[in-house]
Amino acid sequence: MKTIKVPDMKCIHCKERIEKGMAAENIKAEVNLDDKTVKVEESALKAAIEELEDLGFTPEVAD
Amino acid sequence: MKEEIYEISGMHCAACAASVEKVVSKLEGTELVQVNLMTAKMFIRYDEKLLDGEKIKAKVKKAGFEARLYNDSKKRQKSERGPRLSVIIVCAVIAVVITVLSILSKIAAANPDLSRMDSLLSDRKTCIAEAILCLAVYIFNYRIFLDGYKSLLKLHPDMNSLIALSASVSYLYSLYTVLQPVSDAAMSAMFESGVMVVAMISVGKYIEQRCKRRTGEALEKLTALAPETAFRVDPKTDSATEIPVEKLLLDDIIFVRAGQRVPVDGVVIRGTACADESMLTGESLPVDKHICDIISAGTILTDGSVYATVKAIGRDTKLSGIVRYVEEAQTKKAPIARIADKISLFFVPAVIAIALISGTLVFLTSENAGLSFGIFCNILSVACPCAMGLATPTAIMVGTGMAAQNGILIRSGEALEELSRIDTVVFDKTGTLTLGSPKVEKLECFYLNSPYDILKYAAALEAMSTHPLAVAICEMGKQKNVGKSEVTDFENVPGKGLRGRVDGREVLIGNIEFTEAPMYDDELGTNVYIKIDGKISGRFVLTDEIRPEASKVIEKLKADGKRVVLLSGDAERTVRAVAQKLNIDEYHSGIAPKDKAEILAAIKKEGRKILMVGDGINDAPALTVADLGMAVGGGTDIAIDSADVVMLREGIDDCPRALKLGRFTLRKIKQSLAWAFAYNTVTIILACGIVPGVVFPSWLGGILMSMSSILVVLNALSLKKSNLD
Numbered sequence: 001m002k003t004i005k006v007p008d009m010k011c012i013h014c015k016e017r018i019e020k021g022m023a024a025e026n027i028k029a030e031v032n033l034d035d036k037t038v039k040v041e042e043s044a045l046k047a048a049i050e051e052l053e054d055l056g057f058t059p060e061v062a063d
Numbered sequence: 064m065k066e067e068i069y070e071i072s073g074m075h076c077a078a079c080a081a082s083v084e085k086v087v088s089k090l091e092g093t094e095l096v097q098v099n100l101m102t103a104k105m106f107i108r109y110d111e112k113l114l115d116g117e118k119i120k121a122k123v124k125k126a127g128f129e130a131r132l133y134n135d136s137k138k139r140q141k142s143e144r145g146p147r148l149s150v151i152i153v154c155a156v157i158a159v160v161i162t163v164l165s166i167l168s169k170i171a172a173a174n175p176d177l178s179r180m181d182s183l184l185s186d187r188k189t190c191i192a193e194a195i196l197c198l199a200v201y202i203f204n205y206r207i208f209l210d211g212y213k214s215l216l217k218l219h220p221d222m223n224s225l226i227a228l229s230a231s232v233s234y235l236y237s238l239y240t241v242l243q244p245v246s247d248a249a250m251s252a253m254f255e256s257g258v259m260v261v262a263m264i265s266v267g268k269y270i271e272q273r274c275k276r277r278t279g280e281a282l283e284k285l286t287a288l289a290p291e292t293a294f295r296v297d298p299k300t301d302s303a304t305e306i307p308v309e310k311l312l313l314d315d316i317i318f319v320r321a322g323q324r325v326p327v328d329g330v331v332i333r334g335t336a337c338a339d340e341s342m343l344t345g346e347s348l349p350v351d352k353h354i355c356d357i358i359s360a361g362t363i364l365t366d367g368s369v370y371a372t373v374k375a376i377g378r379d380t381k382l383s384g385i386v387r388y389v390e391e392a393q394t395k396k397a398p399i400a401r402i403a404d405k406i407s408l409f410f411v412p413a414v415i416a417i418a419l420i421s422g423t424l425v426f427l428t429s430e431n432a433g434l435s436f437g438i439f440c441n442i443l444s445v446a447c448p449c450a451m452g453l454a455t456p457t458a459i460m461v462g463t464g465m466a467a468q469n470g471i472l473i474r475s476g477e478a479l480e481e482l483s484r485i486d487t488v489v490f491d492k493t494g495t496l497t498l499g500s501p502k503v504e505k506l507e508c509f510y511l512n513s514p515y516d517i518l519k520y521a522a523a524l525e526a527m528s529t530h531p532l533a534v535a536i537c538e539m540g541k542q543k544n545v546g547k548s549e550v551t552d553f554e555n556v557p558g559k560g561l562r563g564r565v566d567g568r569e570v571l572i573g574n575i576e577f578t579e580a581p582m583y584d585d586e587l588g589t590n591v592y593i594k595i596d597g598k599i600s601g602r603f604v605l606t607d608e609i610r611p612e613a614s615k616v617i618e619k620l621k622a623d624g625k626r627v628v629l630l631s632g633d634a635e636r637t638v639r640a641v642a643q644k645l646n647i648d649e650y651h652s653g654i655a656p657k658d659k660a661e662i663l664a665a666i667k668k669e670g671r672k673i674l675m676v677g678d679g680i681n682d683a684p685a686l687t688v689a690d691l692g693m694a695v696g697g698g699t700d701i702a703i704d705s706a707d708v709v710m711l712r713e714g715i716d717d718c719p720r721a722l723k724l725g726r727f728t729l730r731k732i733k734q735s736l737a738w739a740f741a742y743n744t745v746t747i748i749l750a751c752g753i754v755p756g757v758v759f760p761s762w763l764g765g766i767l768m769s770m771s772s773i774l775v776v777l778n779a780l781s782l783k784k785s786n787l788d
Contacts, residue, residue, distance in 0.1 A: 008081065008082075009078070010077065011075060011076045011078065013073075013075040013079060014078050014079065017079075017082075017126070017127035020127060054126060055086070055125075055127055056082025056085040056086045056126045057082060
C-alpha cells in the first residue's frame with residue numbers, strides 16, 4: 001500500500017468527491033480526512049495520482 | 064476570445080472552488096478563470112478555437128461538480144425545498160385512517176356483537192391495503208430510515224434510528240402475521256404504531272424546516288456590496304470609462320464619486336472624500352480619505368471624489384476576506400446536539416438489549432420460537448416513540464410561534480434549544496448597545512456667548528450638510544427652537560468642516576485643524592468647534608448615544624448569571640466610557656472584525672456557550688463563530704442573515720426575553736421526553752410479559768400511545784402561558 005498526501009483536502013465533501021472519483025475509476029482507495037491521505041495499492045498509484053489531479057487536488061507521494 | 068459565466072453546483076467549501084479553478088485553468092485555451100464560491104459562479108475567458116462549452120463542462124464534471132451556462136440555469140430554479148405540504152398532509156391522513164381502522168378492528172374482535180365489522184376489518188385484504196398504504200408513507204419519508212440506519216451502523220444512534228428500527232420491525236412483523244394462513248393472525252398486526260410516528264415526525268420536521276435559514280443568501284448579499292462596474296481612468300487622456308469590475312487590473316486607476324460604492328480596494332492618489340465604512344468596521348461616522356489613504360471595496364463615498372490606484376481585486380479585497388472567513392466558519396460549525404438525539408443514544412441499545420434478552424429468555428423457557436420472536440418484535444415495536452418523537456417538534460413549534468409574537472425570529476429548532484445553554488453574552492458596541500448615530504452631549508460656550516446664539520449659527524450652517532454630525536447638531540437646534548437662519552457664501556470642505564455667512568457674520572464650524580482652535584480635543588467624543596468672526600466661540604461634544612434600555616438589559620442578564628462582554632473597533636476611551644456607564648466589566652477595544660471572532664474562539668475554549676449580539680457585517684465573522692448569533696433589528700441584511708436569532712423590534716430589549724424563552728422551551732421538551740420515556744419503559748416492561756397474567760394487547764398499546772402523544776402536545780401548548788419578563 002502506498003500513501004498519497006493530499007494537503008488540500010478540506011472538508012467532508014472533498015473526501016466524498018475523492019471516494020466517488022476513485023470508485024468511478026475502479027481504484028480501491030482508503031481516504032482519511034484527518035490525516036489528509038489517500039492509501040492505494042502500489043499498482044494503482046499512477047492512476048490514483050492522475051485521478052486526484054483531475055479532481056483538482058495536489059497529490060504528493062509520501063512513502 | 065470568448066467570455067462566459069457558468070453556474071457551478073456541488074461546491075461546498077473554498078477547497079471545492081479552488082479545485083474547479085485548478086482543473087479548468089489546466090484546459091488548453093483557458094486564459095482566465097475565476098470561481099466565486101458564494102454566488103456559485105465561474106467566470107471564464109477562453110480561446111474559442113481551442114476550447115468550447117462542452118469541454119469545459121466535461122472537465123468540471125470529471126472533478127465531481129456540475130456546470131451550466133448561467134443564462135440557461137435560471138430556469139431550473141426549482142430548489143430542493145423538501146417535501147411538499149400536500150404530500151405530508153396525505154401521509155398524516157393515511158396514518159390516522161390506519162390507526163382508526165386498527166383500533167376499530169381490535170375492539171370489534173373483542174366484541175361479539177360487532178362480528179360483521181370484525182370480519183370486514185380483520186379481512187386479509189383490508190390488512191394488506193393497510194400494509195401498502197403504510198409502505199407508501201414509509202417510502203415517502205425514506206430519509207428518516209436512511210439517516211436512522213446510517214447513524215445506527217455508525218454506532219451513534221439518534222432519534223431517527225429509534226424510529227426507523229421500531230417502525231421497520233413492527234411493519235415487517237405485522238406483514239408476516241397478515242400473510243399467515245391462520246385467519247385471526249391479523250389481530251397482531253400493528254401497522255398503526257410505526258406509521259403514526261413517521262407521519263407525525265414528518266409534519267414536525269416540515270414545520271421546523273420553514274424557519275431554516277439559507278446560508279447562501281447572507282453571503283450572496285455580502286458579495287453584492289461590491290459593485291459590478293467601475294470607472295477606469297486613462298492616465299493619458301484623464302477620461303473615465305465604465306467597465307465591468309472583473310476587467311480591472313492591479314495598478315489601474317479608478318475614479319469614485321460621492322454616492323458611489325467603492326468597487327475594489329485601492330489607494331487614493333488624488334482628491335479627498337468621506338467614506339462610510341460602517342459595513343466593514345462598524346464605525347458609524349464617515350472616515351476622511353486623503354492621498355495615500357486606503358479605500359475598501361463595498362464602502363460608500365458620502366462626500367467628495369477620489370482617484371485611486373487599484374491594489375486588490377475580487378477575492379483579495381478586505382470584503383472578500385470577511386466573506387471567506389464567514390463561509391469557512393460556517394462549514395466548520397459543529398451541529399448542535401439535540402436533546403432527543405442524546406437520549407436515543409443510550410435508549411436504542413437499551414431497547415435492543417432488552418428485546419434480545421426477553422426473546423432469548425422466553426425461548427429458553429418455552430421452546431416456542433414463534434412466541435419468542437413475537438415478543439422480541441413486540442418490544443422493539445412498542446419502543447416506537449410516538450410521544451418521544453413529538454416532544455421536541457411540538458415544543459419548538461410553540462416556542463418559535465411565541466417568539467414570533469414577541470418580535471423574535473428564531474431560525475431553527477436547534478437555535479431555540481441552544482438558547483437555554485448560553486452562559487455568556489457578547490455585545491458589539493456601535494449600533495447594538497448604542498444607537499449608532501451621534502448626538503450632542505455637551506455644548507461649551509466661550510466669551511460669554513449664549514448657547515442659543517451659538518446653536519443658531521451652528522444649526523444654520525449644518526442644515527446644509529448631510530453628515531451625521533451635522534444632523535445631530537441640527538436636531539439639537541430643532542429641539543431648542545433656534546429656527547433656520549439664512550446662509551450665504553456656503554462652502555463644504557469634505558472631512559474638515561463648513562464655512563459660510565450667517566446674519567452677516569462669518570462662521571466656521573468643523574474640527575480642530577479646520578477652525579484652528581487653540582485648544583485640545585480633550586472631551587470624550589467628537590469635538591466640533593465653531594468660530595464666529597474669527598473667534599472660537601464654542602465647542603460641541605458629540606457622542607454615540609447609548610440605547611435607553613441597554614442598562615436594564617445588561618442588569619437583567621447579569622442577574623441571570625450570564626457573563627457580559629463588550630467588543631468594539633472603536634478607541635479605548637470611548638469603549639471604556641460605554642462599558643463603565645453600563646456596568647460591563649469585560650471589554651475589548653480597537654479590534655478588527657476577524658479579531659472579534661478570535662476573541663470569541665478563545666472564550667469558547669474555556670468551555671463557555673456564547674451568544675453574540677451584533678448589527679453589522681463586521682460582526683458576521685463573530686456571529687458565525689459564536690454558538691449563537693443574534694442580530695439587532697434594523698441592522699444590516701447580512702447580520703440578519705448570518706444570525707440564528709433576529710430581534711425584529713428596535714433595540715435589545717428582547718435579548719433577555721429570547722434567552723428566557725429558550726430556557727422554558729427546553730424545560731418543556733425535557734418534561735415531555737421524561738413523560739414519554741417513562742411511558743415507553745412501562746409499556747416495554749409489560750410487553751416483555753414479565754408481569755404475570757398481564758397480556759399486553761397491541762390495540763391497547765395504540766390507544767395509550769395516542770393519549771401519550773396528546774399529553775405531549777398539550778404540554779407544549781402550555782408554554783404559551785409563560786411570562787418572559
